[in-house]
Amino acid sequence: MECVFGLVGNDFAVVVADTSAVHSILVHKSNEDKIMILDSHKLIAASGEPGDRVQFTEYIQKNVALYQFRNGIPLTTAAAANFTRGELATALRKNPYSVNILLAGYDKETGPSLYYIDYIATLHKVDKGAFGYGSYFSLSMMDRHYHSGMTVEEAIDLVDKCIMEIRSRLVVAPPNFVIKIVDKDGAREYAWRESVKDAAVASA
């Protein structure tokens, strides 16, 4: 029931992920951050097997950092996406990672971009993308309302519409979402959309 989606706007890219960590019928926590800041201008939103998700994205993050130290300049978003896909493809027929990824980035020369990378190493450069059961609803909403060159306000409005659809129509909808954005000023957290806060522990 993990929901991840994202879209490219005017001069930025935004990705959204639910924040529930679930094991069978138990919700471990509802504030798990599934969008990793890959480097100063890249975000990886990942969904799938929790162990694989963390292991794989951290591995990619450290390799991207190593490239920067070795070569003095950061990887482009396209290069990072292709590297990620390559790692998934290499592991696929031995020890596949069950992780679906939306990689959003901003490059000075080419602007914002979004890459759809699924667990069997499919790679697509897209304007909007989504994973999980929530994708049935968020993709439909984005198909209806998305246009190229959206402003941040318009994009966040569309994001909220998608979250509303997921909350109202998905049977086991995750209660909370995190929104992160990447633009020329870098990758950062934009907002949370919480409908359930972890209850404070009552004193004995």
Place this chain on the structure above:
Amino acid sequence: MARYDRAITVFSPDGHLFQVEYALEAVRKGNAAVGVRGTDIVVLGVEKKSAAKLQDSRSVRKIVSLDDHVALACAGLKADARVLINRARIECQSHRLTVEDPVTVEYITRYIAGLQQKYTQSGGVRPFGLSTLIIGFDPYTGVPSLYQTDPSGTFSAWKANATGRNSNSMREFLEKNYKESSGQETVKLAIRALLEVVESGGKNIEVAVMTKEHGLRQLEEAEIDAIVAEIESEKAAAEAAKKPPAPAPKET
């Protein structure tokens, strides 16, 4: 399949490892490098041998980053340096991946020194022909450090040290003139030590400073020239002050 298992670095009858000592000779022929630790800053300075006319000097970076908070300068065989630096950079990221913590300066120094030692006790390989000066800030305590390694694989922490060409003169100068300093004073001390053995001028020395907030920053040629000018004028003022006072005019 030919296997290289014959050791090259073996003991001499009087207990020397000649290959390691020869490697130290190679270091002594390398460019001068100096490192000075301050209370809130660490400085590395390296001699820049005059570049060939057609060479793009920007492609020859002598002070390199190993991680956001650790940097290295070395003296000796530059090709060997590339190998060590690459291994150290991988280790910095690998450490972050496995324990989710950045390396301490001591850890990465111990790693590099360990690597240098391994190559004095393995079959078919020769020691690395370089000594390194490693600077950085502890990621938790924020304490600055300066370490040195050499081809034998020994390492230790220093308040200030020099390696490479004429390192003895530079070290003597540092021993005479070192005192706890911070900020620009530390930078000046490092440059003054280098100027003892290097031709004066911004295009003959490369200087980088590391602070806790801003990480490693390479100084521009103009900045170095300005500091060198300051040092020269201070030296001139000191000389003038030392001169005996002019003799009193003779009475007629």
